[in-house]
Amino acid sequence: MTTQMATSKERDKEHGKGHLAMNMPPIVSQQEWEVARQQLLVKEKALTRSRDALAAERRRMPWMAVEKKYEFGGPKGKVSLLDLFEGRRQLIVYRAFFEPGVFGWPEHACRGCSLGADQVAHLTHLTARDTTLAYASRAPQADIARLKARMGWEMPWYTMTDGFDTDFGVDQWHGHNAFIRDGDKVFRTYFINGRGDEAMGTTWSYLDITALGRQETWEDSPEGYPQTSPYKWWNWHDNYDAEPRPHPKWVDIITDPQGAAIRRRDAEANGDPVLADAEEEEIAELQAGDPGNQGA
Numbered sequence: 001m002t003t004q005m006a007t008s009k010e011r012d013k014e015h016g017k018g019h020l021a022m023n024m025p026p027i028v029s030q031q032e033w034e035v036a037r038q039q040l041l042v043k044e045k046a047l048t049r050s051r052d053a054l055a056a057e058r059r060r061m062p063w064m065a066v067e068k069k070y071e072f073g074g075p076k077g078k079v080s081l082l083d084l085f086e087g088r089r090q091l092i093v094y095r096a097f098f099e100p101g102v103f104g105w106p107e108h109a110c111r112g113c114s115l116g117a118d119q120v121a122h123l124t125h126l127t128a129r130d131t132t133l134a135y136a137s138r139a140p141q142a143d144i145a146r147l148k149a150r151m152g153w154e155m156p157w158y159t160m161t162d163g164f165d166t167d168f169g170v171d172q173w174h175g176h177n178a179f180i181r182d183g184d185k186v187f188r189t190y191f192i193n194g195r196g197d198e199a200m201g202t203t204w205s206y207l208d209i210t211a212l213g214r215q216e217t218w219e220d221s222p223e224g225y226p227q228t229s230p231y232k233w234w235n236w237h238d239n240y241d242a243e244p245r246p247h248p249k250w251v252d253i254i255t256d257p258q259g260a261a262i263r264r265r266d267a268e269a270n271g272d273p274v275l276a277d278a279e280e281e282e283i284a285e286l287q288a289g290d291p292g293n294q295g296a
Contacts, residue, residue, distance in 0.1 A: 055208040056220040063180065063187035063211070068167065073141050073159030081179070081186055084158065090131040090210050091179040094200075095170030096157075098147060099138035106143055107150075113174055117153050119201030124237040126206055129215055130226075133206060136160050169193065176200060180211045187211075 028036070070081045085091045096117065098109035108114060117135070126133055135157040137144065144157045165171040168191070175193030179186055189211040192200075199205050207214045213221055216230040235243065 051208075053220070055213055058190055058209060059211060059213050059219075059221050059225070061190060061211070063189050066179070066186040066188055070164045071161050072136065072164075073161055074156075075141060075145065078161075079158065081164075082181065082184060084132065084134050084156070085179075085181055085186075086132045086156075088127065088130045088132045089181060090129075090212060091181070092131065092133045092206055092210065093168075093177045093179070094133070094135050094197075095160075095165055095168075095174055095177075096135045096137050097174060098144065105139075109137070109139075109147060110174070114151065116174075116197060116200060117151065117155070120153070120155055121201060121203045121206075122237040123155060124240055125203040125234075128233060128235065128240050129203075129207055129212075131207065131210060131212075132156070134158060136164070138165075176209065178210050 066081065072079050072081070072084065074083075081091075084093065094113075094116070096109055096113040098113065099105065102110050104110060104114075109117070120133070123133055133155055135155050136159070137157065138160050139147075141159055144159065148154070148157060168177045168188070169175060170177070170193070173193055174197055175191060176197065177188060178190040178192075180189050181187070190209050192209055204214065212225055213219050214230075215226050215228060217227045218230060219227065221227065
């Protein structure tokens with residue numbers, strides 16, 4: 001028996017495979033499967049609408065003024081909480097456990113925090129919504145730089161030097177704190193930890209815990225909050241600076257279906273089957289169901 005086979009068998013034993021028969025669900029036809037899926041889809045859509053409503057409540061949460069001055073260590077020296085915004089309006093700080101006394105030190109950060117770090121989406125999409133994501137630990141900057149290089153992480157990561165973790169509920173457990181600034185004034189707007197952290201990592205999950213949300217017109221937000229049309233602000237992560245506005249071929253089928261149809265006809269007339277096919281697929285998707293991120 002090879003070592004690989006032995007390891008596989010040990011893993012199967014650990015997870016109970018081969019010892020207990022699975023209580024499998026019924027095997028059905030395609031038509032029956034579609035019926036079952038449509039029944040569940042009703043509940044999934046209700047969950048999406050409920051999640052949107054919860055995010056709308058977050059945007060109406062009171063703000064807590066941050067009066068105390070906090071200091072962090074950064075790659076270039078000492079910085080303040082305000083500096084962590086990097087000039088943007090919103091900030092999300094995740095308290096990651098990487099420091100002496102944490103399992104894995106000094107080679108690794110906490111396994112759970114590391115799994116979360118592996119899930120972080122490309123940060124450029126957050127910055128396009130005027131939002132900065134930062135990590136904070138008590139490890140020295142040299143160790144943080146080494147860890148980031150080893151694991152391929154690119155988020156800004158600071159060293160806590162005072163009572164920030166205690167004051168914001170992350171001295172004993174991980175968590176995300178959301179902040180907003182008005183000039184030089186900083187306010188705490190939301191906090192999420194425990195199992196709530198499991199869902200974090202996508203651009204949308206981060207924006208949904210912020211005071212301003214996704215900043216799209218379909219959202220239920222207080223009057224005066226910044227909002228733009230969905231999809232139109234989306235871009236390739238290496239193209240926001242070069243081309244802030246989408247290329248004309250990036251069609252917003254949700255808000256301009258007539259224009260999309262015209263462009264599709266023009267594409268066919270000009271012999272551009274790729275664009276024409278893409279337009280047709282988007283129109284079909286719109287006619288078939290919900291516009292993706294609106295959850296309506």
